Amino acid sequence: MAARATIVGAAGFVGGRLRERLEREGVEVFTPAKGDQTLFERDLGVVYYCAGLTADYAQRPFDTVEAHATLVAEIAARASFERFVYTSSTRLYDAADRGSGDMHEDLPLALRPAEPRHIYDLSKALGENIALTQMTGRGGVARLSNVFGWRDGDPGFLSEWLVAARGGRALTLQSSPHIARDYIHVDDVVEALIAIVAAPEPGVINVAGGALTTNAELAAQFAEEGWRVTFTGQANPPAPPNADIARLRALGVIPRSVKDVVRGYLRTEALA
Structure with a gap:
């Protein structure tokens, strides 16, 4: 486990529980507040990106884009970090072709720009794209299902x-x-995020109960x-x-x- 980590969104559900786990294990954790420019002035170590909007994304479309993609792009362009894990959502599969059974991470996504509800999906997908293509191999994506505690x-x-x-x-x-x-307990999500960081080339991982x-x-x-x-x-x-979790299991995480x-x-x- 890395000695230094940064959690963007540490005040939230998953980010807060992740912070507790890392600090228990002796990791130095930086938890920048929204707008904290020191994010671009220090070595962030491993970045866990847990910021986002869920229930109120439709009422706050511009905040949704900023949280899901704009800040991710700024970190990719300006920040110093070792690894980056972006928390996305299995909600991206909602409009996918279900004829192929469980949703595998490599299946094409069906996103409709004219659909207002898809501002959530499109912004999450853009955040994923930045993490996977603009971070010189240091980025991974965790698509979370319904997390509970x-x-x-x-x-x-x-x-x-x-x-x-x-x-x-x-x-x-x-x-x-x-x-x-599809439910997964928050502690199993934290376990998965830590495992994704340790994987050499994680790509996209469904973090779900399966x-x-x-x-x-x-x-x-x-x-x-x-x-x-x-x-x-x-x-x-x-x-x-339903999300396929073979990749998650291959990391040693059994929800x-x-x-x-x-x-x-x-x-x-x-x-x-």
């Missing part, structure tokens, strides 16, 4: 569900039992442990594409099953 304030549907489980055994959720997602899990399946897990879960909706949208993680949580921390 259970600390107060951890974002995402499953995170909020797990936090709510500490407040009582009867839960009513504003969602549908039919919705499926399997879709429905809300109904998770609710059954909760029921086995003594919780009762009720959903307010019955929407049944098409399942999202834990979301059901196993949830079971362990309900038997321990949810009861504390």
Whole structure:
């Protein structure tokens, strides 16, 4: 593990957890605030780029482009660093041709410039391109699926569900039992980011659980442990594409099953 690291976006969910892990292992971690020009005046060591917008990208299109691509380009052009890992998203597969099964990292992406929602996809794809082509072989990309945790304030549907489980055994959720997602715990994401840095030529890596899990399946897990879960909706949208994680496994990172993680949580921390 490198002696020096920089986390862009250390105040966020993944970046904050990564910072904790690196500092526990004795790494000197620099966490620049937005607009900090010392980013271009010092040796950054290994850069973990965890900045980005998720829920509010449509309301903040220009901030989205800046966070996903503009600052990445500035770092590539002006900064001194050893390695660079860019956190992207498996959301880029949403419009891809699903006839080929699980989404492999080398599959072409289907991006539509006239689609407003694709400002997220296009800006992430541009950030990926800069990391892979403009950093003289020092850049890699981690495409993250649905990351969850259970600390107060951890974002995402499953995170909020797990936090709510500490407040009582009867839960009513504003969602549908039919919705499926590919979940990965934040600690497994951190493990993956560190492994990507150590890989000589990582390219693009899907950082995902590798399997879709429905809300109904998770609710059954909760029921086995003594919780009762009720959903307010019955929407049944098409399942999202599933990410192939063979490359992630080849790095030695084996994500834990979301059901196993949830079971362990309900038997321990949810009861504390």
